[in-house]
Amino acid sequence: MIRIQQMKLKPGHAAEALEEKAAKVLRLLPEQIASCHVVKQSIDARKKPEIWFSYVVDVTLKSGSEEKVIRRCRDTSVSRVTPAPYRFPEPGMEKGTHRPLIIGMGPAGLFCGYMLAKAGYRPILLERGKDVQSRRKDVETFWAGGPCLPDSNVQFGEGGAGTFSDGKLNTLIKDKEGRGGEVLRILVEHGAPSCILYENKPHIGTDILSEVVKNMREQILAWGGEVHFNARVEQLLVESGRVTGVTCTGGREFLSETVVLAVGHSARDTFEMLERKNIPMEAKAFAVGLRVEHPQSLINYSQYASEWPEFLPPASYKLTARTGEDRGVYSFCMCPGGYVVNASSEEGRLAVNGMSYSRRDGRNANSAIIVAVTPEDFETFSGDYRGPLAGIAFQRGLEEKAWGLGKGRIPVQRYGEFAGKPEGSKVQRVPSDFLPCIKGQYTFADLRFLFPETIRKAFIEGMESFDRMIPGFADDAVCLSGVESRTSSPVRMHRQEDFQSQVTGLYPCGEGAGYAGGITSAAIDGMKVAEAIAKRFKI
Template identity: 55%
Template structure:
């Protein structure tokens, strides 16, 4: 195969035009090209009157080395074919089936890989199946009645199920795990375009169906996915895990336990600390959600309010405040909604969500500010959890149980909003006007305002007075890290900390990749579990 990089075409080009451009670049007739595969597609919108796609493609045709030589083009090279490989099984016998706590991306992908390689994992999920969970979440958004174990944070699919479903990651990937994650998503129902577009996303409506099919695959291969199965204790003997306790009554043998609990399993963190599992507080970021009209973001990024081919525009912005804190946008949701993402009684947290078509009126993103253990009260491993809870309790009180909302201009001037401007609210869950600055530490509010004003110089209208703020965005990443060694094991033998909750991932794809890593480590050490 020949790799052609930096192949540029107008955004409205046809498939025939792509083949013709490839042939012209290689100086061969189109009919000589036997196969063409898009490896990467990205949008170049730096010149608004010349927006185009830039491609990397692989083509197959006869006499490839001579074609490369004749093309005399630095962007035409012999393609290096890399494929993902799962390790051969190890030699140690397992006395019990591997147990995985959590069915977010880390737990599900770990489960699929172990199931496909003969390990028959048991997956324990505290929440409901994705079908039942969707009903519970919709009911919560409608009437405010929270199910503590099945909500936007907990349940099959994890927190990412109710998000934009973004799959881009900055994790370096020499072992092709990123590619494997995307291939598995496609296998279970995602659009094949996620394999090559620069910023792939799935959308919560599609992602929930994919999650269900992954569970069915694990069960089909001899695994066991169990819902409403909250782990309430860990039995540890002589520095090694022996059992997990489910719902305070059932003891399950757990020689191998993958701890993929997600970033919001605060009660589980408390149990782990009580049982002596090493943990430490880590930095994360908190802030607010900000909403703008999607048309204004499109115009800033594309030079037009609408673009049929490119769809809703996104953005990613960063700034360093005068106080030295990082301020940045996170989990940007084009055409999306701000949602009530609470998981504990009398506390309130928000998140962003988009459907696959990203057809909503507004764009929203988290605009967050970095915090570190120096900002937390106390020095224990769960001091970051306490920091989050304090903010969420204050947000709940401020909004009287509803999402606290304030216009940016009023937030900046520290006055209560009385009505919306031209930006129409797009929420999932009940909301009401509140003085958000009253429950944010001053260093967060000041850095937030500084960031918005800086971002207005990059996206015109970002600091518009009627932009809608909602808080508090406190679940950007885990406030805890559970240390593990080079073989992915905790200081308590048999426990494999994994994914975002353990502090080793920061999104759907990186969590899924970490789940695959841990599955590899287990498989390389142990024999398959017999039927």
Template identity: 55%
Template structure:
């Protein structure tokens, strides 16, 4: 099998065109290509609006050795394919008397449970929230009415926080063992489009992700595992330095031989319980900021040279800068054609996130513009100080927006941060009056803005500049101005900012050793909530790693 790189074709080509172009590069008839597999597809927009696709292909061809000799010294173009074949540890003949229990059904818990079930271990998965079908109804009701279910929302429930997101599936985690590929192939098995296995920036969308999650759960059950919903773990049972079971809300008890902690980054009450039980953990850096919305047509024009890109789909972007105060500022969780969503999980606190459906066909693009914060910013050395910092920001966002998503035009935000804008008096709610709202909706030219916030959940015009610390606001303004030099119009005064984006990653790391266990034996911290992942795919990969570690313990 040959790996052929840098196969370049214009947008609008067919599968036959790919094969013909590859044959031309190899100087062989197209009929000599017996089999073709797309390994990677990326977009080359350097000469926009003339857009090209760039492919890496695996080809089975006649006279492979002769072709390799022809390209000797040009291995960057043609070389022997080194396919990564994922292998799970061989199941042991002995399986523990007590079950393997997994806490959480986000990507980490779901993939850990799926791979254990696939190899005969029959895990029990405990989820504090509801199944994805019921969870969808609860989330839609919250967005419509503002009535929050603290156990079933954008953060909690089957599929985890990533279920109500753009569903981006790219990761920077090294994949020498093939886990990344097997995660993508598993998504395809349960209903995702096959192209996610080779797109440079694959995404799945909330609508498809919900179906995939349900399919994986049903397969775990078919294979002999269990998935128990509305089963929040309230306490651990520890004896002689080893976990022996869990106490479940409502009085239930479950013994276990191994316990996987695949809790999400918002399981704040669970973090507190774990700290009280002496589970070693530490505060970690994360990032906070605001969501920014622009017309998707503007982003398309900047990235592709056309407002309507057709088959290319809504254009993404990624921007980074460094502020004068030394803080990094960057876009995060960019959602082409997406929505800003109320992602709150606690009463009296407001958090936002971004979401796209698989079609990415909304009128606005949004991303978080975030600033790194470290334990030094939290005001305490306590391991859970980052949670306190998040709550402080979310309480301010709730008060300023009156429980709705607070939104402000960037031009006005910039004025207030720079100190030359009208200030709200002390004690003010920060919600704009009808007069202020009209002012906030104008561009500098005096014309009304073409940007209307595209939100899931109610929103209100408010003084968003009052949420974050001064140094974070200043860094965001510097970043927005720098991004305006990278993407024309990014710093336009009518761009919409909403807050607060506080759940970018876990504020806590639950310590584990090289064997992936805590100092409390039999306890496996796992995934994003435990501090070992940063997105859907990396969390799923960590879930597989933990499943492998458990399987090795049972090996003969």
């Protein structure tokens, strides 16, 4: 197979133009090409307003020598490739007495269960929340002013926290084994659009992702797996340094010598139980900040240098900065045409997240602008406690202050007021009557005293730096909302090279365990754990 890199075409091109351009690059006639498969498509706007689609394509010939064609091209963008499809390992030799238990049905647990079920291990999946359809009803009721249910909310339930997000699927993980491609292929097989297989920044959107999650669950059941909802794990059973099972809500007991902990980054009560059980884990650095909203038209203009052309998607951005005190500030979970959502999971505490539907057709863009924090920062709310859950105490302290500032609603403030800027201090690109797009009730409030001053100053310094990259980013009327405190797990559970904890048979997995960040990386980690279990046990 011949691969062509950086093959550029104008947006809006005809479908046949791809094959015609490939033939031209390879100095062939179009009829000599058997197939032309898009591996990657990205937008090249470096010389805006001139914009291109840049492709990586794989070409197969009807006949003739690929080597001869490549030599004749004398083009460094042309090479020969041999695709290496993903392969699940052969089963090991150890005999297991019980079926594997998987705790949590976010991306890590779902993909771990899917791979094991497909291989014939008939796993049992335990999810503390509800199925995705029931969960969606609970979340929408909460956003309309109803109660926050502790086990059925934006954080907990089938699909995990990623279900109510932008559904971004890009990852920075190096993926020589092809797990990332397999994740995308499985998602497409269960209802995701095929374009995620080649888009440079693939996303699904919360509406489609919900259906995909349901379809994957039904496939696990068809392969002989079990799924139990409303099954919050209350105790981990351990004997002589080996896991033997778990007990769940209502006293239900599930026995197994193989337990996968894919609990997600917000399972604070589970982390507390694991600390009492002396499961090895530690506090880790993460980041906190505020959701920042701009008109989507402003972001489109900054990235495309013109009003949003019909053939281009709503523009996104990725921004990073270092402050004068060497603290990292960066954008996180950017949602073009999206919404800020109330992502709370505990009474009296308030957290926000960003979400987009598949069309990304909301009027605002939002992202979290977050500041890196380390265990040294956690003393603000953890006092003398220095244990593995110090980051959770820090999160809870911020969320309690946010809840109080908004009196239970999402607190919102204009950036100019938050930064203490004199009125009319700069040219404005965001109109003074600009309003947020929020799922959940909100109110304008004073966010200036939400964070320790070192973090607030770093946030402002980052915003002003980003304004030099995207003019208007730090305009006075830009809307801030908070608190964004669940960017990643504040805990890392220790695990060894075979993916087991020091407790034999216990497999910490995914974002909650501190080994992933986002849907795709969590799914990949779930696959790795499934592979480790398969290498150990017979079917």
